[in-house]
Amino acid sequence: MTPPPASAQTIDRPRLVPLIDGHPVVVLAGMAGYGKSTLLAEAARRQQEHGVAIWLTLDDSDRVPVRLVSDLITAAGMSNLEATGADLAPLRESTLRAEPLTLVDSFLEVLYDAAVPSTLVLDDLQHLTVSPASAGLVDHLLRWAPANMRIAIAARVVPPLRLQRLRLDDRLAYLTHEDLAFTSDETAEAVRAAGLDLDAATVGSIHDTTGGWPAGVRMAVLAARQYGIRQQVPPELRRDQALAEYLATEVLASLSDDVREFVLDSTLDEQVCPSLVDSVRGTHNAEVLLEQCVADGLFLSRRSNGSEPWYSWHPLFAAHTHRRLVADHPERATAQHAAAAAWWSSVDAPTAIRHAAMAGDGGLTSGIFTKHWLELFLEGREDAVLDALDQLPEQSSYSGDAHLARALILVQQGKMDEAGFEIDAARGAGGGLPAAEKARFEDRMAVVELFRTGYGLGLSAAFEPGAALLERFDQSQRPTEPAILASVQMFVGMGEARLQGQGGLVLEMLRSSAATAHDTGLLALELTALAESCIPAVAEGRLSETRDLAVNLLTRAEERGWVGLSTLAPAVAFLGWLDYWRGNLHESRAQLERSLSMMLPFDWELRGLTLNFLTKTCLSLGDVTGARRAADQIEGLIESGRSAPMWPSMYAALEGLLLMAEGRTGEAVALARGPVTEPEYPLSRAHRATVLVRAGLPTDALAELDHVPADRFVHVECASRCVEAEARAALDRPDAHTSLELALAAAEPDELYGPFLASGEQLRGLLRSHLRHGTAHATAVTQVLARISSGQRQDVTGWSEQLTQREHEILHYLATNLTAAEIAEAEYISLHTAKTHIAHIYQKLGVSSRRAAIRRAAELELY
Structure with a gap:
């Protein structure tokens, strides 16, 4: 009947004071350890400074209405209420004779007559959930309390009180465990109050692990003191015996038998849904019980409401509750893990493998692994494959797939020789498989070999073996696994793209791969194929449409936490390429550098192409040193033999631009007038012409442009026509307007204004006179002139935000x-x-x- 005493380690929580003190009625609802009693004790002490605070902690005996009223009157007597002139003596004398509701009315009359501010705190009100009569008395108090009286309630589970009217009248503050949980600052303050000097990263991990649960934070502080290994505090909490005993005595012991058994059964996973729990328990009422746990604040929250709701257990609560199930009912836990493995096998293979391993079923574990490991790898989940490998039984009839999975991981790491040993071991292990299983196993081995070829010798080297494999699939009488078909199609498309072969065939192959992956649910593989399609899609000329595709797939990847997935580098490179042509140079540089940091180390062809545009972007920004550094990397790739056929032509064109920027005009002109290396890079003539026109040789520049192919890409057309217009203007030729109009026609649909901005002052006068001359692209002309006047746009890439x-x-x-x-x-x-x-x-x-x-x-x- 008195508040718990203040502790030296109590954390001040000023953010909650206005909520608790600012309403006539406040309800704190949450499971054990959320500081409800501490918060209300502080509120009671604040009230005592200018009024009276009555404190009553309830127990099971208060389910009897007479006992509840008696305790209430006794608590009022201990609160110093009588010092204000209130007369409680008649109430004490009649507690055993009068009807409880009459006594409550009499008690309220005393409070009215006292005319002093008062606060009534009812702690642990959950004891009245099975007593409608006693709960009714509390309802009566809430309804008829005088205006100078506040009522504060704390309960793990709030009895069915009539709170709706209070809510509508804005007289109620209802705080749940989400409001009562520590903020990150409060967790840090709790650590400091305990005298611990932990770094910010450790404090942050404690907060995340506990979810701000105050009792969990306190246990973490004690664990940090006990174990002395501060970085390992979060995992130690999962094993902490003191926390286990606290949960057992303060939470599990307070539940009814039925709810306790349900909680033990449904905490096998932190994330659960009704069908999973029903599969594990063999029941059909899981959703009702899960909702009951949510309503009771039992460390469970609803996370989604799709076709089937998903719920999330507090990780520490789930870990310790499941440990109790394993300790008390090991056979039941084993059976439940097996049932969970069967359910998860069609939802998330790594989780299914974990449950199968915990059930001790080696055959089930191996079977799930064999069926899903390649899909996991193609989804970019190499860590899940490695975790699954660690859980496989040592002796298994599926050991061939374990060798293949290890081989593919080693290939990804660039360890080709070690991967070869694993492939040989897989071949030996798979020799004894039945015919049907052996055929499917050989398909998976062929895919691993294809990865090894592509990663070891370059993607272009994977084209021929990949095409042969597709032909084999076509001639086979059995269906090919979708994951295998999609991955081979993707490799063939990537290889053809690196060989710069037929654009239509490349896009068809990559889009087929994306469609197959989509139908199979292999999102990472689908995004990879779509990303690969971005650069060859330039041949179609639909640049803005391709940009939307790239942004969309990168957004989808970011939603799954796959921002750094290396196979998405082509999409990022395309965005950098397009920003270069649009004149968004700072954004272009950020995207191109990002794509280079993501790129697979063996993808020399894409690396050279990206370095090409990084060189030109740096030149346009005036960073000659950065441009030279990027160009030198291209030269190094050419000298090492890791280059596409047209790279020498591309590099020579870049070198001319670099020499001009370095002030070595004579060398640049000599290079521009020299023979063109075959096969010819599509932009080499435009780059050579740029050098010549800037060197004061417009006639020579026009002669170079005469060799630009007629069936050129839209960006090549735009760049060539811009240089042509500049050269003709330098010669005072009236057909400069014709060239400019053609350049504008090519640029406007996709806003390819980069070449105009690169010419800058050289084209400003011609653009102004072009408006008077007459143009079908006046909007484009005014936009270009505005950007020339204001300087280059200083766009900041969306991928360069501050760290979280x-x-x-x-x-x-x-x-x-x-x-x-x-x-x-x-x-x-x-x-x-x-x-x-x-x-x-x-x-x-x-x-x-x-x-x-x-x-x-x-x-x-x-x-």
Whole structure:
């Protein structure tokens, strides 16, 4: 009947004071450990400064109405209410004789007569949930309380009180566990109050692991003191015996038998849905019980309301509750894991494999792995494949697939020799399979071999074996697995694109791959094929449409945490390429550099093409040093033999532009007048003409442009016509307007204004006179003139936003010797999520390695 005493380690939470003190009635609803009693005790102490605070902590005996009223009157007597002139003696004498409701009315009359501000705190009101009579007395108090009286209620489960009218009248503040949870600042304050000096990353991981649950934060502080391994506090909380006992005595023990058994059965996974729980329990009422747990604040929240709702258990609660099930009912836990594996096998293979392994069913574990490992890899989930490999039984009839999976991971890591050993081992292990299984196994092995060829010798080298494999599939009498078909189609399309073969065939193959992947649900493979289609799609001339495709697929990837997926680099490179042609030079440079940081190391063809446009972007920005650095990388690829046939022509054209920018005009002109290397780069003539016209040789420039093919790409047409207009204007030829009009016609549909902006002052006068001369593209002319006048646009790429709070935390780990897996464990996140955060950091800092990220972060004073 008195508030709990204040603690030296109580955390001030001023954000909640207006909510608690600002309404006549306040209800704090949440499970054990959310600080409800502490908050109301502080509110009671504030009230005592200028009035009276009556405190009553209820228990099961208060389910009897007479006992509840008696306790209430006794608590009022201990509150110093009588010192204000209130007369409680008649109420004490009649507590055993009078009807409870009459006594409550008499008690309210005393409060009216006292005319002093008062607060009544009813703590642990959940004890009245099974007592409608006692709950009715509380309802009566709420309805008829005097204006100078406030009522504060705390309960793990709020009895069915009539609170609707209070809500409508804005007289009620109802705070749930989401409101009562610590903020990140409050968690940090709790750590400091305990006298611990933990770094921000560790404090952040404690907050994320506990979800701000105050009791969990307190346990984390105690664990940090006990174990002394501060980075490992979050995983230690999953095993902490003190926390397990707290949950058992304060939460599980307070539940009815039916609800307790349901909770034990439904916490096998942190994320659950009704059909999963019903499959595990063999019932049909899971949704009703899950909703009951949500309503009761039982560490469960609803996450989505699609065709089937999904719910999320608090991770610490789920971990400790399941450990209790395993300890108390091991056979039941094993059967439930097997049922969960069967359910998850069609939803998420890694989760299914984990459950099968926990059920101790090696055959089921291996079977799920064999069916899904290639799909997981093609979805970009290499970490899930590695985790699954660790859970496979040592002796398995499916060991051939384990060798293939390891081989593909090694190929991805560039360890070709080791991958070859694994492929040989897989071939030996698969020899004894039945005919049908062996045929499908050989298909998977052929795909791994194709990856090995492409990753080891370059994507262009994978074209012929990939095409042969597709022909074999066509001639086969059995259906090919969609994942295998889509991946081979993608490799053939990528190889043909690197060989710069027929654009229509390339796009057809890549789009077929994307369609197959889409129908199969292989999102990462679908996005990869679509990303690959962006650059060959330039041949179709629908540049804005392709840009929308690239932005859409990158957005979809970002939603899944796949921003750094290396196979999406072509889409990013395309965006950088298009921004160069649109004159958005700062955005172009950011996109091109980002794509280079994402790119697969063996994709020399795409790297050279991207470096080509990075060179020109740097030149347009006036960064000659950056341009020379990019061009030197192209030269290095040519000298190493890792180049496409037309690269020498491309490099020679770039070299001429670079020499001009470096002031070496004579060398540039000599190079521009020299023989053209075959096969010819489509823009080489336009670049040579640019050098000549800027060197004061417009007639020579026009002669070069006479050799530009008539069936040229739209950007080649735009660039060539711009230089042609500039050269003809320099010669005072009236047909300069004809060239300019043709350039505008090519540029306007996709806003390819970069060539006009590159000419700048040389074209300004001609553009102005062109308006008077007459044009069908007046809007384009005015836009170009406005941009020439205002200078280059200073667009900031959408991929260069500031680091998030979580990324700042991960950034601090990068300066340690922890591996990505250890960072994931310390932060209580999956390895895939940790890698995604690291990829985001690299992209936002514009770097491609851990050491470079640390150096760049230090330069920006992010540490």
